[in-house]
Amino acid sequence: MMMDMLTANLAPYALVPLGTLPDQGRSIVLVGPDEPAFWPLFTQSPEYKDGAPDPMDRWSRRVITHIAATLDAEPLFPFGGPPYAPFYSWATNSGRFWSSPISFLVHDTTGLFTSFRGALRMPPGDYPYEKSTKPCDTCAQPCITACPVDAFANGYDVTACKMHVASAAGQDCRTRGCLARRACPIGQGNRLPAQSAFHMESFLCPYA
Ligand code: SF4
Ligand code: SF4
Secondary structure (H helix, E strand, O other): OHHHHHHHHHHOEEEEEEEEEEOOOOEEEEEEEEOOOHHHHHOOOOOOOOOOOOOHHHHHHHHHHHHHHHHHEEEEEEOOOOOOOHHHHHHHOOEEEEEEEOOEEEEEOOOOOOOOOEEEEEEOOOEEEOOOOOOOHHOOHHOOOOOOOOOOOOOOOHHHHHHHHHHHHHHHHHHOOOOOHHHHOOOOOOOHHHHHHHHHHHHHOOOO
């Protein structure tokens, strides 16, 4: 019931709960984009259109702070630090995220394209902790071999990845998203190429 109300408050912003975990008598609900609906909604926002830096973070702060106030919850964000809120451990403790074979987080419905726009620390209530099964255990693991420069051969070689993405040969990654993430069958095809290109631009020029 409480979860239904929370989900209904997120839906107008194309946001969804991705996982829940207990937190000192309360519940933390992790919030991410509902793709592909999210991108066309976000690109109509004043933050996207104003040309100032960090439009998605600014949109997330405005929207999730508003939702939190409506629900008497505390808004939490993965950006804006240091210090940074421990989203990675919250995610794995929710039972719906795991470290994938290429070390990125993988989620039970959004796969390797999972991302957080924030979280809500909810007042006491009925927020079920719905754990799931790690998809990688029954998968052919195409994510491991999909990268054209083998950036996951030994951890994640960020420099090799960036060099490829910035090159002419890396146009596919740059304009349609990471090939390794796209190889994951979970949630495959939900992220629109334009949203992937937006994140790739931020990856290459984080302060643009
Ligand atoms: S491709 Fe398979 S192994 Fe790789 S993250 Fe997705 S489910 Fe896990
Ligand atoms: S963005 Fe492209 S180069 Fe970078 S890890 Fe993904 S597949 Fe490899």
